[in-house]
Amino acid sequence: MNSGTLNSQVSIPLQEDVLHKLFGLTSLREKQAESIALTMSGKHTLNLLPTGYGKSLCYQLPSQMLPGLTLVISPLIALMEDQISGLRRRGINNATFINSTIDAEEIDDRIEGMLSGRYKLVYIAPERLDSPRFISLLQRLDVALLVIDEAHCISQWGHDFRPHYRHLKNLLPLVPRAVVMALTATATNKVQSDIISNLGLDMTVVKGDFNRPNLVLEVEKCDNPDDKDRHLIARLKQTLELDHGTSINFNKTEPGSAIIYAATRKEAEALSRRITAAGIKAAYYHAGMPLPMRKAMQKRFEEDQVKVIVCTNAFGMGVDKASIRRVIHYNMPSTLENYYQEAGRAGRDGNHAVCTLLYQSKDIYTQRWLTNNKYPTxxxxxxxxxxxxxxxxxxxxxxxxxxxxxxxxxxxxxxxxxxxxxxxxxxxxxxxxxxxxxxxxxxDILKRRKELDSDRLEKMIAYALSRTCLRRNILGYFGQTLNGDCTGCDICSPARGNKTSGARAEKPFTLGKNAFGALGKAVERKSFVDTSPKGINRGENLHAAIMALVGELKGQVGRTTIAAILSGSKSKKITEKGFDKLKLYGACSHRRQETILETIDEMIEEGHLRVIPGLYPKITLG
Structure with missing residues (x-):
C-alpha cells in the first residue's frame, strides 16, 4: 500500500469552513493540525496523543472532506455509541456503526448505506474483520481513510493485545487507495515499533506531549476499606466544594464533577450507594447495564444532573465533558497505561484537576493473583x-x-x-x-505475554509506592522526560492535591539490630556487615535478606529481580547476568517469590527501601 494517493485534494479554507460549521471550532491543536495535514496529503500516520487531546477529530474532520468512506476500527462498543451520539448532536448524520448490538436487518440497511454513499464515516468492531461477508464487502467499498483506534491492541507487547487487530495487515491490500491512521493514547516505544512493523507501512509518527501540567497527581495508601471510603468522601467534598474549610482552588467558580473508577461492576454499584448514603448524590455506569440506561446515566452526568459517577473502564472513552475536576481510582489498575488513560479524563478544559489513586495492600495482592490466573498451563x-x-x-x-x-x-x-x-x-x-x-x-508466546503483564503490573505498583516525583515516573514510562519542574504531585508539592492526611513523608527507619536475627551485628541502612547466606540463617529473617541484597546491588535491579535472586530462580534472566553466583542467591529458596515481593512492598511503604522511577524502576535503600 502506497501513501500519497490523496495529493492534498482539500484546501485549507474548506478545512477551516468544515471545522467551524460542523464542529464549532475555530482552530486545531498543534498535533491535530499536523496529523490532519499528513492524512490529507496521503501519508500514513501513527498518532500518539494523550487522553483528552481530541484524537477523534483527527479523523472525523477528514471524513467530512474526503471522497469515499472513512472506516474506523474500534474495539469498544460504548465508544462507538458515544462518538455517533456526539456527531449527531452536531448535526452530522452521515456516520454510523456496525457491532453486535444491532440486529441483522439493521446491519443490512447500514451496509447498503455504506455502498450507496449515504454514510461517510462508519465505526466497526474488530471481530468483523474475520467475517467472510465483511471481507467481500470491503472490496466493494471506496475506502479513503482506514482508522485504527486503540492501535496498541495490535501489539502483542501492548497492555490490551487483541488478536483480531493483528490480522489487520491482511486487509490492507483490499483497500489499496486508503490512507491509514493509527491512534493510541498509551504506547511505549517498544509497542510503537511493533505497531508499525506489524502493519508493514511507512508511517509518520505524530507524538504529542504526554505531560498534562494542569493535572495534579496523588496517591493515598489506605489501611482498610473503611479508611479508603473515608479518603474518598473527603476528596469528593473538596471537589464538589461541600467542605468550605478547604483551600482548594481549581481556577473555577462553579463546583466540579468527579469520575470514580472501580474494578468491577458489583463494586461500582455498591460504591455509588455508599457515596449516596454519605450525602453525595452519585450514579453508576458499567457495560452490563442496558444501553438506554447507560445513555441516560451518561446524559445525567454530562448535563450536571449528577456530579459524581462511579464506573468501570467501560465509561469515559466518549464522554463529552471537559470540566471534570477529579478522577479517583478506587482500585489500583493493572497497568500505568490504563491508569493514565483513565486519569486523563480530568481537566480537559485546561483548568486544574486532581487524579487520585487510592490503594491498600490488598489491591496489590489481588492484581498479582489476577495476573497469575489469567493464563493457562x-x-x-x-x-x-x-x-x-x-x-x-x-x-x-x-x-x-x-x-x-x-x-x-x-x-x-x-x-x-x-x-x-x-x-x-x-x-x-x-x-x-x-x-x-x-x-x-x-x-512460549503465552509465557512471554504473562511475563510482560507481570512486568507492567510491577511498574504500576512501583508508581503507587513511589517516594519520588509521580509525574516524572509516568512520563519516564512512556519514554518522555520532564523539562523543568513538576507542576503538581503529592511528592513535589503536596498542597496541590489537598491530601487529607498530608504528603507521603519519609518514615523513620525502625528496623533495629535485633530485627536482622542471625546477621548477628548492628546493621545500618546503607552499610551491611554480613551478606552471606549463613548470616541470615537461610532466609529466616526475610527483611534482613532483602536489605542485604539491595545494599549489595546498589540500585541496579528492580523488585522482581531481587525476589527471583533470593528465591533461587533458575530463569534465563538470572543466570545470564550471573546473579546465581551472588552469595545471597537462593538464600530464601523456601519462600515463594510472591511472599518476597509482598515483603519488599511493605518495606517500600515503611521507607526502608526506595523506588528509583523510570521505564524499568529499580530498588535502592531508603
Whole structure:
C-alpha cells in the first residue's frame, strides 16, 4: 500500500469552513493540525496523543472532506455509541456503526448505506474483520481513510493485545487507495515499533506531549476499606466544594464533577450507594447495564444532573465533558497505561484537576493473583486444542468448552486468543471452530505475554509506592522526560492535591539490630556487615535478606529481580547476568517469590527501601 494517493485534494479554507460549521471550532491543536495535514496529503500516520487531546477529530474532520468512506476500527462498543451520539448532536448524520448490538436487518440497511454513499464515516468492531461477508464487502467499498483506534491492541507487547487487530495487515491490500491512521493514547516505544512493523507501512509518527501540567497527581495508601471510603468522601467534598474549610482552588467558580473508577461492576454499584448514603448524590455506569440506561446515566452526568459517577473502564472513552475536576481510582489498575488513560479524563478544559489513586495492600495482592490466573498451563492449552480437534466440524461457545475442559474463563480466553493469533480457529458471534490442525503448538508466546503483564503490573505498583516525583515516573514510562519542574504531585508539592492526611513523608527507619536475627551485628541502612547466606540463617529473617541484597546491588535491579535472586530462580534472566553466583542467591529458596515481593512492598511503604522511577524502576535503600 502506497501513501500519497490523496495529493492534498482539500484546501485549507474548506478545512477551516468544515471545522467551524460542523464542529464549532475555530482552530486545531498543534498535533491535530499536523496529523490532519499528513492524512490529507496521503501519508500514513501513527498518532500518539494523550487522553483528552481530541484524537477523534483527527479523523472525523477528514471524513467530512474526503471522497469515499472513512472506516474506523474500534474495539469498544460504548465508544462507538458515544462518538455517533456526539456527531449527531452536531448535526452530522452521515456516520454510523456496525457491532453486535444491532440486529441483522439493521446491519443490512447500514451496509447498503455504506455502498450507496449515504454514510461517510462508519465505526466497526474488530471481530468483523474475520467475517467472510465483511471481507467481500470491503472490496466493494471506496475506502479513503482506514482508522485504527486503540492501535496498541495490535501489539502483542501492548497492555490490551487483541488478536483480531493483528490480522489487520491482511486487509490492507483490499483497500489499496486508503490512507491509514493509527491512534493510541498509551504506547511505549517498544509497542510503537511493533505497531508499525506489524502493519508493514511507512508511517509518520505524530507524538504529542504526554505531560498534562494542569493535572495534579496523588496517591493515598489506605489501611482498610473503611479508611479508603473515608479518603474518598473527603476528596469528593473538596471537589464538589461541600467542605468550605478547604483551600482548594481549581481556577473555577462553579463546583466540579468527579469520575470514580472501580474494578468491577458489583463494586461500582455498591460504591455509588455508599457515596449516596454519605450525602453525595452519585450514579453508576458499567457495560452490563442496558444501553438506554447507560445513555441516560451518561446524559445525567454530562448535563450536571449528577456530579459524581462511579464506573468501570467501560465509561469515559466518549464522554463529552471537559470540566471534570477529579478522577479517583478506587482500585489500583493493572497497568500505568490504563491508569493514565483513565486519569486523563480530568481537566480537559485546561483548568486544574486532581487524579487520585487510592490503594491498600490488598489491591496489590489481588492484581498479582489476577495476573497469575489469567493464563493457562501448557496442559490446559493442549486439552482445549484436543477438544476442538475432536469436534472440529462443530462451532462451540465458550460455555461448552468450559463444560468439557478443566479450565477457568480467563485462561480460556487467553488460550483462544493464542489460537486466533496462530490462525487456528474461526470466531463468529462468540462461537469457536477449529479450522487448522497443527503438529506443534508454541505455548512460549503465552509465557512471554504473562511475563510482560507481570512486568507492567510491577511498574504500576512501583508508581503507587513511589517516594519520588509521580509525574516524572509516568512520563519516564512512556519514554518522555520532564523539562523543568513538576507542576503538581503529592511528592513535589503536596498542597496541590489537598491530601487529607498530608504528603507521603519519609518514615523513620525502625528496623533495629535485633530485627536482622542471625546477621548477628548492628546493621545500618546503607552499610551491611554480613551478606552471606549463613548470616541470615537461610532466609529466616526475610527483611534482613532483602536489605542485604539491595545494599549489595546498589540500585541496579528492580523488585522482581531481587525476589527471583533470593528465591533461587533458575530463569534465563538470572543466570545470564550471573546473579546465581551472588552469595545471597537462593538464600530464601523456601519462600515463594510472591511472599518476597509482598515483603519488599511493605518495606517500600515503611521507607526502608526506595523506588528509583523510570521505564524499568529499580530498588535502592531508603
Amino acid at each position: 501448557d496442559k490446559q492449552v493442549f486439552e482445549v486444542y484436543d477438544f476442538l480437534k475432536a469436534n472440529k466440524n462443530t462451532s462451540h461457545s465458550r460455555e461448552t468448552i468450559l463444560a468439557n475442559v478443566e479450565i477457568k474463563d480467563s485462561p480460556l480466553i487467553s488460550t483462544l486468543d493464542l489460537f486466533n493469533q496462530l490462525s487456528m480457529i474461526a470466531m463468529d458471534q462468540g462461537r469457536v471452530k477449529l479450522i487448522k490442525e497443527i503438529s506443534w503448538l508454541d505455548t
